[in-house]
Amino acid sequence: MSKTGALFALTLTLLLTEGLCRLPYGYFQSIEHNGFKTEPQFQEKYFNQTLDHFNFNGIGNRTFSQRYLITDKYWKKGSGPIFFYTGNEGNIWAFALNSGFITELAAEQGALVIFAEHRYYGRSLPFGKDSFRIPQVSLLTVEQALADYSVMITELKGQLGAADCPVIVFGGSYGGMLSVYMRLKYPNIVTGALAASAPILSTAGLGDSRQFFQDVTADFQSVRPACSEAVRGAFSQLKELAKRQDYSRIQSEFALCKRPTSAQDIHQLNGLLRNAFTLMAMLDYPYSTQFMGNMPANPVKVACETMLSGYDLLANLRNTAGIVYNATGELTCFDLYSLYLECADPTGCGLGFDSLAWDYQACTEINLCFESNGVTDMFPPMPFTESDRKQYCYKRWAVVPRPGWLKIQFWGDAVFWCAALSSASNIIFSNGDLDPWANGGVRQSLSSSLMAINILGGAHHLDLRESNEADPESVITARKTEAHIIAKWVKMERNRLKQFH
Numbered sequence: 001m002s003k004t005g006a007l008f009a010l011t012l013t014l015l016l017t018e019g020l021c022r023l024p025y026g027y028f029q030s031i032e033h034n035g036f037k038t039e040p041q042f043q044e045k046y047f048n049q050t051l052d053h054f055n056f057n058g059i060g061n062r063t064f065s066q067r068y069l070i071t072d073k074y075w076k077k078g079s080g081p082i083f084f085y086t087g088n089e090g091n092i093w094a095f096a097l098n099s100g101f102i103t104e105l106a107a108e109q110g111a112l113v114i115f116a117e118h119r120y121y122g123r124s125l126p127f128g129k130d131s132f133r134i135p136q137v138s139l140l141t142v143e144q145a146l147a148d149y150s151v152m153i154t155e156l157k158g159q160l161g162a163a164d165c166p167v168i169v170f171g172g173s174y175g176g177m178l179s180v181y182m183r184l185k186y187p188n189i190v191t192g193a194l195a196a197s198a199p200i201l202s203t204a205g206l207g208d209s210r211q212f213f214q215d216v217t218a219d220f221q222s223v224r225p226a227c228s229e230a231v232r233g234a235f236s237q238l239k240e241l242a243k244r245q246d247y248s249r250i251q252s253e254f255a256l257c258k259r260p261t262s263a264q265d266i267h268q269l270n271g272l273l274r275n276a277f278t279l280m281a282m283l284d285y286p287y288s289t290q291f292m293g294n295m296p297a298n299p300v301k302v303a304c305e306t307m308l309s310g311y312d313l314l315a316n317l318r319n320t321a322g323i324v325y326n327a328t329g330e331l332t333c334f335d336l337y338s339l340y341l342e343c344a345d346p347t348g349c350g351l352g353f354d355s356l357a358w359d360y361q362a363c364t365e366i367n368l369c370f371e372s373n374g375v376t377d378m379f380p381p382m383p384f385t386e387s388d389r390k391q392y393c394y395k396r397w398a399v400v401p402r403p404g405w406l407k408i409q410f411w412g413d414a415v416f417w418c419a420a421l422s423s424a425s426n427i428i429f430s431n432g433d434l435d436p437w438a439n440g441g442v443r444q445s446l447s448s449s450l451m452a453i454n455i456l457g458g459a460h461h462l463d464l465r466e467s468n469e470a471d472p473e474s475v476i477t478a479r480k481t482e483a484h485i486i487a488k489w490v491k492m493e494r495n496r497l498k499q500f501h
Contacts, residue, residue: 022186041068041103042096042115047156049119049229051126053147064126067117069096071103076110080159081191082167085115085150086182088175090350092117095175098291098442100172100466105483109490112162116152118145118178120357132356134398140357142365142406145178150186152193158236158449166493168486172461174366175436192426192489194482195441196461202440204406205367212347213372213379214435216270219281219300221379227304228378228463231277234465235270235380238382243264257333265336267382272340274379275348284434284459287470297470300434339399344393344401346370347386363393367403418446425449426489428482429459432458432475453478 030034049066052059074080083102087095096115096464106113110399117124120140125131138267149169157163169190171179176198183193201207222229241250242263250266260266284300296302343349343360347370362368369386393401411420425447431438432455444450455463456474457483465479 023354027492041071041073042070042113044069044093047116047152047223048149053144053151059151064124065091066152068125068152069093069115069120071106071113072141074103074107074110075112076371077282078161078165080110080112080165081098082153082162082165082485083111083113084149084153084167084169084190086145086169086175086178087114087116087121087172088173089118089121089361090182090354091122093122094291095172097168098289099172099461099464100192100480103465104467105479105486108483109487110170112160112165114152114156116149118175119148121354125353126215132269132360133351137356137360137397140360142178142181142361146181146185149178150180150189153189156360166490166497168489169193171195171198173199176200176441176461179201180427180429181410183427184421187424188346191426191493192429192486193429193463194486196430196464197432197435197437197441199437201411202370202437203366203368204411205369205441206404206411209369209384210373210376211439212436213278213377215439216278216281217377217379218269218303219284219434219436220277223301223304224308226308228268230304230307231378232374235273235374235378238266238269238273239316239380250310255333256334260336268336268340268342269381270382271342271346272336273342273384274387275465277379278347278436281434281436282460285462285465286472290373291367291465309462344389344396346367346372346382360397360399361398363389363401365402365405367406368404369402394476422446422450427451428453430461430463430478430482432456432460432462434459453481 023478044067046065047066048063051062051064056355071278075290080441083106085092085095088377090192092115099115105111109190109253120137121128126139127133127136130136150195150331151500155166157167167183167190169179170193171177176195177200180195180198180200182190202211217228218232220231224232236248241253243259247260247265250256250269254269279292280295280299280303283289283295284298285295289295338351341351341355341359343359345358345366345368347368348363349355349358369384369389371383371385372381373383374381386401389401389403393399421442426449428451429442430453431441431443437460438454442452443454453463453476455472458475459471460477462471462475463482467476467479
């Protein structure tokens with residue numbers, strides 16, 4: 001393998017595996033947990049969901065089939081709580097099989113567990129293969145998703161004889177944002193929320209657009225400062241090749257199917273590479289995982305130690321690729337534009353239908369104007385301003401983004417968002433310090449019932465994952481704290497309901 005081609009191999013591995021939420025359904029029928037094959041304990045069902053909750057004329061009472069997973073294995077029928085996962089941007093099996101803490105907690109507290117799939121993702125496509133046409137896609141909104149979950153919870157409680165069972169919502173990342181919104185918008189339905197790695201502030205346009213990629217860089221730099229410098233060096237070599245328009249060399253070095261011919265092709269390659277390092281930072285778990293593909297334990301540390309194991313940077317990159325790259329070897333070349341899709345989310349939209357759904361959401365309500373600049377981070381300058389977003393989204397989806405909409409709905413003024421949130425209650429905000437999304441969320445407790453839990457050595461919603469012998473003590477403590485708080489919420493809600501009987 002050529003020297004700079006090793007860098008491509010490393011990133012290709014991660015990008016090929018990024019599409020976990022787009023994996024075929026059969027993949028999810030069995031899964032490896034800590035090295036052992038197990039069968040999922042969930043039943044897959046479909047709920048007859050209202051297509052448009054807010055318009056009585058346009059579509060009327062039309063419905064679609066919304067997928068959900070359910071297990072009553074641990075439920076104290078009729079009295080135990082309901083743990084409801086607010087599905088996010090992907091196949092719901094992916095989240096159910098990588099959120100083992102919820103079922104562990106259900107066994108401890110006698111809960112019914114439901115994982116609901118977000119409309120327009122996985123198999124919950126309201127218009128089938130036409131779901132991403134215009135105007136059909138227009139019903140993909142945060143508000144519709146929240147209403148879906150509220151209706152589903154209400155009706156399933158009636159069907160299952162669970163009218164007096166307190167509901168706790170859980171979610172990770174965007175799903176964590178939805179859990180927060182559920183508690184804010186529907187406190188009559190939801191007793192409390194555990195929002196893991198939920199960037200509720202940065203996605204509302206509150207914060208510094210440079211923060212995300214700066215935090216990705218910090219993960220690599222924390223292993224050793226020379227590590228981030230090595231990554232800068234690799235991008236610098238690519239820049240020099242592009243500057244000389246040595247596209248044949250770039251094609252050869254990166255094993256590309258087609259020879260690059262323009263600055264746009266190089267921009268695409270830079271985006272692909274940057275996205276790979278983003279994935280390593282997000283998924284920096286202390287054990288190997290199959291979440292978003294095959295990843296070694298502590299992937300950032302493994303990558304940095306290998307890259308810095310000798311004086312030849314490119315050779316070290318090649319060796320790093322050998323550790324991480326585990327594809328079958330059947331591919332003889334790599335197509336830049338099919339492996340990575342540039343979209344309205346600079347951190348990556350993935351591939352397949354799910355990528356279309358997330359791109360649309362990033363073009364409407366979810367504000368993701370993040371940029372790298374090569375100064376505060378280790379990546380090439382790649383700005384993505386509100387103007388860039390507006391231009392892209394109008395061309396792609398014929399929509400004009402509303403950058404302040406989530407802020408208006410939930411947070412108010414950028415300075416006083418904490419005051420707006422402080423009127424709520426019963427929300428846990430958990431974040432790991434290794435997660436580049438963490439600083440886009442709530443890191444400090446706002447009251448005795450709006451609690452922030454910071455997990456030292458924790459990556460993207462590590463606390464939602466099942467227990468593992470390699471877990472740091474910080475996440476073990478975090479889960480115990482979360483369990484205690486949730487049990488208290490359930491007890492308080494039961495006592496409240498007794499007043500009405």
